[in-house]
Amino acid sequence: MSDHATGNDLLRPECERIIAQYEEKRSALLPLAHLFQEHEGYVSREALRVIAQMLELTPAVVESTVSFYSLFFRKPVGKYVLQVCRGLSCSINGAPEIMAYLRRKLGIGSLETTEDGLFSYEEVECLAACDRATCMQVNLEFVYSLTPQMIDEMLAAMRAGTYPVAPMARTDSPPRTWKIEPQAQVATGRRTAGATDVPSADDPGGVGDRSGVIMLDRFVDKTAAFRDRTSERLARDPAAVLHVLEEEDAGH
Numbered sequence: 001m002s003d004h005a006t007g008n009d010l011l012r013p014e015c016e017r018i019i020a021q022y023e024e025k026r027s028a029l030l031p032l033a034h035l036f037q038e039h040e041g042y043v044s045r046e047a048l049r050v051i052a053q054m055l056e057l058t059p060a061v062v063e064s065t066v067s068f069y070s071l072f073f074r075k076p077v078g079k080y081v082l083q084v085c086r087g088l089s090c091s092i093n094g095a096p097e098i099m100a101y102l103r104r105k106l107g108i109g110s111l112e113t114t115e116d117g118l119f120s121y122e123e124v125e126c127l128a129a130c131d132r133a134t135c136m137q138v139n140l141e142f143v144y145s146l147t148p149q150m151i152d153e154m155l156a157a158m159r160a161g162t163y164p165v166a167p168m169a170r171t172d173s174p175p176r177t178w179k180i181e182p183q184a185q186v187a188t189g190r191r192t193a194g195a196t197d198v199p200s201a202d203d204p205g206g207v208g209d210r211s212g213v214i215m216l217d218r219f220v221d222k223t224a225a226f227r228d229r230t231s232e233r234l235a236r237d238p239a240a241v242l243h244v245l246e247e248e249d250a251g252h
């Protein structure tokens with residue numbers, strides 16, 4: 001029996017207690033994903049399968065819900081997951097410098113883990129703490145008003161094991177990256193009907209990509225003409241989208 005299977009059996013009573021708190025079983029999906037991540041360090045494929053089975057949902061529903069949130073890790077991660085906000089407020093308040101500083105200090109890029117497995121690093125969309133930009137989360141705990149000096153102190157404390165936030169649980173070794181391989185993207189040349197032309201499946205859009213940069217330009221220079229319109233994340237042709245949806249319906 002695998003470690004995951006053993007762990008799942010141990011978690012079953014707690015899962016059942018959580019499910020019993022809700023009128024509808026499916027409402028327990030996110031709490032269960034949190035529970036598995038807390039115990040295993042990430043939400044494994046096996047965890048998704050168990051959650052789907054306990055909630056009487058399809059694995060696809062569980063997978064699509066869990067993968068929507070940057071709060072859940074779908075692959076093993078480092079002991080400290082550093083997620084820096086690259087949203088609008090943070091970008092205006094110095095996030096690009098903080099991100100560059102962290103990348104240099106860690107020697108890795110977004111969605112990567114250091115060789116020693118201590119740190120995973122990710123640049124994420126708005127963390128909803130815009131009034132305290134620039135901010136980040138460390139193992140999902142907030143840190144506000146970041147400065148390079150704070151980063152140095154935090155990394156030193158994590159390396160020394162004295163950082164006040166507990167390290168992630170570790171049941172599997174983290175890979176060096178958890179980027180999505182292009183060949184794993186949905187059908188060639190087409191990802192989802194509502195998000196054609198997103199440059200990469202790892203890039204959720206927003207301020208960090210081209211459409212976001214254009215938005216930021218407009219925000220800073222209100223007189224700027226609408227130039228270089230982007231179709232990223234927009235359904236360019238409603239008729240084509242409808243066609244895609246009908247094709248998908250027909251395939252089911």
Ligand code: FES
Pocket residue numbers: 085086087088089090091125126127128129130131133135
């Ligand atoms: S933009 Fe960073 S928290 Fe909102």
